[in-house]
Amino acid sequence: MLAVGMSVYHLTVAYIGPPEAFFFRGTHLLLALVLTFLIHPRFGRQGAKPGLSDYLMVALSLVTVGYLWLNVGYLYDRFVYVDDLRTADLVFGAIFMVLVLEATRRVIGLALPITALVFVAYALFIARVRPESVIEINYLTTEGIFGIPLNVSATYVILFILFGALVERSGTGKLFMDFALSITGHAVGGPAKVAVITSGMFGTISGSAVANVMTTGTFTIPMMMRLGYRPAFAGAVEAVASTGGQILPPIMGAAAFVMAEFLGVSYIAVAGYALFPALLYYVAVYAAVHFEAKRTGLMGLPREELPKLGAVLKERGHLFIPLFIIVGVLIAGYSAPYAALLGIISVVPVAMLRKSTRPEITVKIVISALEAGALNTLSIAMACACAGIVIGSIAQTGLGLSFTGIVLTVAQEHLIPALMLTMIAGIILGMGLPTTPAYIIQVALLVPALIKLGIVPEAAHLFVFYFAILSAITPPVALAVYAATGISRSALWETGWAAVKLGATGYIVPFMFVFSPSLLMIGSWPRVVLAIATALLGVTCLAGSLHRYYLCHTAHWERVVLFVAAFALIKPGWITDIAGLFLYAIVLANQWRKSRGETCGPITA
Secondary structure, three states: OHHHHHHHHHHHHHHHOOOOHHHHHHHHHHHHHHHHHHHOOOOOOOOOOOOHHHHHHHHHHHHHHHHHHHOHHHHHHOOOOOOOOOHHHHHHHHHHHHHHHHHHHHHHOOHHHHHHHHHHHHHHHHOOOOHHHHHHHHHOOOOOOOOHHHHHHHHHHHHHHHHHHHHHHHHHHHHHHHHHHHHHOOOOOHHHHHHHHHHHHHHHHHOOHHHHHHHHHHHHHHHHHHHOOOHHHHHHHHHHHHHHHHHOOOOOOHHHHHHHHHHOOOHHHHHHHHHHHHHHHHHHHHHHHHHHHHHHOOOOOOHHHOOOHHHHHHHHHHHHHHHHHHHHHHHOOOOHHHHHHHHHHHHHHHHOOOOOOHHHOOHHHHHHHHHHHHHHHHHHHHHHHHHHHHHHHHHHHOHHHHHHHHHHHHHOOOHHHHHHHHHHHHHHHHHHOOHHHHHHHHHHHOHHHHHHOOOOHHHHHHHHHHHHHHHHHOOOOOHHHHHHHHHHOOOHHHHHHHHHHHOHHHHHHHHHHHHOHHHHOOOOHHHHHHHHHHHHHHHHHHHHHHOOEOOOEOOHHHHHHHHHHHHHHHOOOHHHHHHHHHHHHHHHHHHHHHHHHOOOOOOOO
16 A cells, blocks of 8 residues: 555656655655565565564654654755754764665665765765764755655656556567567577567666566577577577666666756657667677577577567557657657656556457556556665765765876876776676666766766766666676576576677777767767768677678688777778778678578587
8 A cells, every 4th residue: 555655646746746855855765765664674585574673664764754844944944064953963864874774775785785884984984074964964955865866766767667567567568579579580590589679678668677587588588498599698688688678768777867867958868869879789689699590590480370460569559659658758848757657647548448458457457556666666766865875975075076086097098998997887886786876876986087088978977877787797796697597597607708798789889989979869960870870780790700600600710800890880980980891891792702602501619
């Protein structure tokens, strides 16, 4: 009931408009705290009966947030860092910070709370910030726990998660699977291509790599293995395709909404920046799957076993309408919350349009979706609140400026070393943290240094965003790979390195759009079109090189030339494009000769 109430509250706010910041963000966080303490008891598994300590924490959550509600006028009248704090401010503030840290630990583990405590310790013992000032910024202002990340969770994220929960229960998951099967199931390596398309489409409404793997992977991984794909490769395909869902418009991961706030642009603008890099990512994965299938002789599924595209669209095609509504409303210039609200409202009547999907929408299912939407938001809400402690510490200590200076000093004013340091930091942070807090911390520490080196803000933000996401497929801590190996029963390291090879484009493209924002649709259209066209050719060359096949099996020298051509084509610029096309033409001519003059049969070596 509480979870359903949380969803209904945010739907109401989306319709009538948010109340004052402390009331709105406080209510959002209070509901998240209470649900966390009730559903994730301190001892025992999730769903176990809460104990006395859990109910005590629920009571303390009500008291500490209720104190802010009752004294909201006092909060706005006082001068931060000037007026002395009341004893109640200090006591309730300290308790509140502990509650946030403990709730975060329960839903996403120790990594983020420990990170927050490290930053607090830096503020207290290195920067010599007074303890009462740390409590003040986190509890009595909108610069710490109640800052921008929590506002994004309350305003945007919960609505899109709720939309995803409703869409999933309306039968759209089956639509995605059948749609992909009907168009690629018969092709060479069909099941793997189905996994790429299905996971990408599902990722647009989920935003969680692990959730995508566990949802679509239960169908696609066994299907790939039945066809003959190695278990490690099957798991890697699903992990990489599912991870890309966070960078794929129209509905990206939660961090994209935070990015829109930090950049001061609309969400549709962020989606526009991310569109073509995401396209490059999925084209590369699709090409890699194709080349691997051709090399090892893995054919598609029999056409008679596959659904017909016309029948799929006739029976379930109308379930695409809510996605079209969200995109249309965003393009029309309305806010993301309003677009999400209209999308949510449309799900039920759209599902009722046809007899085939009508049974999948009942009152019980809608209530279940409202409950799931709130519960699925808990990890994001607590991550954003805990990340606020980190942001508050950085703001108080000036650590962001200091870190910028360190990066610039180490990089010696050169961009490549700075980008490499940022990439490594992003992957390491992403290994231990969810994408959203990993991105937020990088924005505070690393993005200012990149911008100071001359990178446009949009490219700098997307750069750190990408590597926070790619940590999900980067060994040794690769959560999407962990989830996939649980289904494929393959070795972790073998699957992890297969995922890195499949997702290689994801590690390269961020460097490319840093040096030429044309890939982000920034600049003149002729330059944008040329950059995208050559990059698309480049990523197929890269896939061919890494998977030892193009039109036919590649010799060692062809793999090397394709690899060099790939980088030349992906990097925008007419000189590198000409060089890349020349190298590509050499390999293509030789591959064409080989494919015409001899049989390119499958090999397994």
